[in-house]
Amino acid sequence: MTAKNLLVELFVEELPPKALKKLGEAFAGVLAEQLQAQGLRAADSVVTPFASPRRLAAHISHVYLKAEDKAVRQKLMPVSVALTAEGQATPALLKKLSALGADVSDPSAAVARLQREGEGKNEALFYDSLVTGATLDLGLQKALDEAIRQLPIPKVMSYQLETDCELPGWSSVHFVRPAHGLVALHGDTVVPVRALGLRAGQQTQGHRFEAAKSPVVIAHADAYAETLAVDGAVIAGFNDRRFAIVQQLAQAAEKLGPGYQVLMDEALLDEVTALVERPNVLTCAFEEEFLAVPQECLILTMKANQKYFPLLDRQGKLTNRFLVVSNISPADPSAVIGGNERVVRPRLADAKFFFDQDRKKTLESRVEGLGKVVYHNKLGTQGERMERVRTIARAIGQQLGGDVLAQSADTAARLAKTDLLTDMVGEFPELQGIMGGYYARHDGLSEDIAFAIEDHYKPRFAGDELPRTQTGVVVALADKLETLVGMFGIGNLPTGDKDPFALRRHALGVVRMLVEKQLSLDLSALLAGAVPAFGDKITDASAALADFIYDRLAGSLREQGYSAQEVDAVLALRPQRLADVAQRLQAVRAFAALPAAASLAAANKRIGNILKKAEGENAAEPQESRLVEAAEQALFAAMQQTVPAADAEFANGDYTASLMTLAALRAPVDAFFDGVMVNAEDPALKANRIGLLRRLHEAMNRVADLSRLAQ
Numbered sequence: 001m002t003a004k005n006l007l008v009e010l011f012v013e014e015l016p017p018k019a020l021k022k023l024g025e026a027f028a029g030v031l032a033e034q035l036q037a038q039g040l041r042a043a044d045s046v047v048t049p050f051a052s053p054r055r056l057a058a059h060i061s062h063v064y065l066k067a068e069d070k071a072v073r074q075k076l077m078p079v080s081v082a083l084t085a086e087g088q089a090t091p092a093l094l095k096k097l098s099a100l101g102a103d104v105s106d107p108s109a110a111v112a113r114l115q116r117e118g119e120g121k122n123e124a125l126f127y128d129s130l131v132t133g134a135t136l137d138l139g140l141q142k143a144l145d146e147a148i149r150q151l152p153i154p155k156v157m158s159y160q161l162e163t164d165c166e167l168p169g170w171s172s173v174h175f176v177r178p179a180h181g182l183v184a185l186h187g188d189t190v191v192p193v194r195a196l197g198l199r200a201g202q203q204t205q206g207h208r209f210e211a212a213k214s215p216v217v218i219a220h221a222d223a224y225a226e227t228l229a230v231d232g233a234v235i236a237g238f239n240d241r242r243f244a245i246v247q248q249l250a251q252a253a254e255k256l257g258p259g260y261q262v263l264m265d266e267a268l269l270d271e272v273t274a275l276v277e278r279p280n281v282l283t284c285a286f287e288e289e290f291l292a293v294p295q296e297c298l299i300l301t302m303k304a305n306q307k308y309f310p311l312l313d314r315q316g317k318l319t320n321r322f323l324v325v326s327n328i329s330p331a332d333p334s335a336v337i338g339g340n341e342r343v344v345r346p347r348l349a350d351a352k353f354f355f356d357q358d359r360k361k362t363l364e365s366r367v368e369g370l371g372k373v374v375y376h377n378k379l380g381t382q383g384e385r386m387e388r389v390r391t392i393a394r395a396i397g398q399q400l401g402g403d404v405l406a407q408s409a410d411t412a413a414r415l416a417k418t419d420l421l422t423d424m425v426g427e428f429p430e431l432q433g434i435m436g437g438y439y440a441r442h443d444g445l446s447e448d449i450a451f452a453i454e455d456h457y458k459p460r461f462a463g464d465e466l467p468r469t470q471t472g473v474v475v476a477l478a479d480k481l482e483t484l485v486g487m488f489g490i491g492n493l494p495t496g497d498k499d500p501f502a503l504r505r506h507a508l509g510v511v512r513m514l515v516e517k518q519l520s521l522d523l524s525a526l527l528a529g530a531v532p533a534f535g536d537k538i539t540d541a542s543a544a545l546a547d548f549i550y551d552r553l554a555g556s557l558r559e560q561g562y563s564a565q566e567v568d569a570v571l572a573l574r575p576q577r578l579a580d581v582a583q584r585l586q587a588v589r590a591f592a593a594l595p596a597a598a599s600l601a602a603a604n605k606r607i608g609n610i611l612k613k614a615e616g617e618n619a620a621e622p623q624e625s626r627l628v629e630a631a632e633q634a635l636f637a638a639m640q641q642t643v644p645a646a647d648a649e650f651a652n653g654d655y656t657a658s659l660m661t662l663a664a665l666r667a668p669v670d671a672f673f674d675g676v677m678v679n680a681e682d683p684a685l686k687a688n689r690i691g692l693l694r695r696l697h698e699a700m701n702r703v704a705d706l707s708r709l710a711q
Helices: 017-037 091-099 106-114 136-147 221-231 238-255 266-273 288-292 296-305 334-358 363-372 382-416 423-428 436-443 447-455 470-489 504-517 525-534 544-561 564-570 578-592 599-611 628-649 655-675 683-700
Strands: 003-012 047-052 055-064 070-078 115-117 124-131 158-164 170-175 179-188 280-285 310-314 318-326 374-376
Touching: 003 017, 003 136, 003 221, 003 382, 003 683, 017 055, 017 136, 017 238, 017 266, 017 655, 047 238, 047 310, 055 221, 055 363, 070 091, 070 599, 091 106, 115 318, 124 628, 179 221, 179 382, 179 655, 238 266, 238 318, 280 334, 288 296, 288 318, 288 334, 296 310, 296 318, 296 334, 296 436, 334 423, 363 382, 363 436, 374 382, 382 447, 382 470, 447 470, 470 504, 470 525, 470 544, 504 544, 504 578, 525 544, 578 655, 599 655, 599 683, 628 655, 628 683
Parallel strands: none
Antiparallel strands: 003 055, 003 179, 047 055, 070 124, 115 124, 158 170, 280 318, 310 318
């Protein structure tokens, strides 16, 4: 069949910028899927999405005018139901055939055209038919309707549209933004489809102010991007516009001289790409006096409020220059530059005002105010929360560093949340913690306390750095434990994709600090130790919380490249020192590579099953005098040599050596199971053998549950 390329465009009013990229990809993706499902798109077809502030479009190559007719075999019913004993069609069969459009005027002929498959009770009748292939007109209409229906629209709006028919009137349309044009071209031919009250044509609109022609006429599906660029002054492709912005930003920074760096932000790049149709980067500046304000405040002001790109110097310090991505390209850009500079100045002045005002009060003076801020209706105020974090932090600090660390952690925890009451954090919640660090230094507190206040929210996201100081680690750990224990204690757990208190992120933060900072803390003791700080506000959900944290740890380890089997073997023992988990995994990986590993893992699994069945039975320590079979005597002797050495290596933290030592037990273990009956008739003999296996099982499963390695 002859195939041509297809172009479909919806021309609309300005789309929500944060959703534009996703809308463009979804529109093109669903269109292509629907055409594929109807046989109208070739297997090697290429889909190119387009998305600009005022359009969603898709170019799909190798699209057929008509799909091939398709032979379909449909199962009807068992022969025993479809035919009488004489082989005549039953009423049920004739009714089914009529529903399928088959000719049943001659029942015998209709039966003769059917196919039989299967034997005996499974024999059934099948009806062969030829389904006419879909035409592009109808197929594209169905695909377009589905693409619009499935758009991930953040918020639907309704508007009135004059009806396009002989009867005058208005109809309601529901879409993300009012639509004003529809283009559908198969090669150079318009496909007569409709959507959102619009008829398809080949005309669209270009840039609001700089288009060379209006309307812009698309002569051919393949000429879409080029025609819009030349006649419409629009770069239609989202990625093409984004690339142009990145290039222009880099060129603008380079023109200013060596050392200037653009503070690139992927989310901001996407948003700005969605705001302009033809980007033009301009360099602006603000007064140097504003640089006295913490650069995080200025950067956030420029990025969040104005969509500007700050410029840093060689040392990563903010400069008074910034870059603007304009949607127009005037011959003299001075008016655009001046306008942006005037707009940003009040924003920076506000930040400076907030900073100056906040420093008039110490963090200590704000502590009392935390008691007036509700944290959670079941967990009390921020003041109560602060006291709980202090209690937990003191205990952890005492364990890790004695009185000195406990005292510094207590001080930092007492002040960590006070910046929530400042004007700056009120305006920019993203700066909580960061501003606390600045204000702590202004109050004359030590760098250790300032860093701890600044870092106690870390890690804030996947891949974020951990707190820089030991005090910061203690307070961050206490803060996250307070949130986790409190929320689990009141039953406020994550469900599906919903996790409003970021408990998954907090759990991963706890895991990362325990592991990466090599903290000698037991997880169960940490969780249990945090519960009393809540008094009677919660119930103890430490067991469920521990499972939740181990689940997060397991996922993290698999992402790091460990196999599910390795992770399962180590975490099955619920190791309390998470800092040891990586060493255990390495030991398991080394053990699994040994020739003896498979046999010992299988034996370990077998021993586990025997011990489960023997639960409740007497099983004393194995006594050599009661070992009667040569194989059990040999196993006991081998264990006397290897187990103490393996235990000593385990105690020294050399998990790999411990497992390697135990690998020597392969031959005597195999011989034991080949030559010894564990369930002996003599109860004393049976108990001694179970005791021997229990001692072996304990020795083999100190590093990991080796039975999990059995195939």
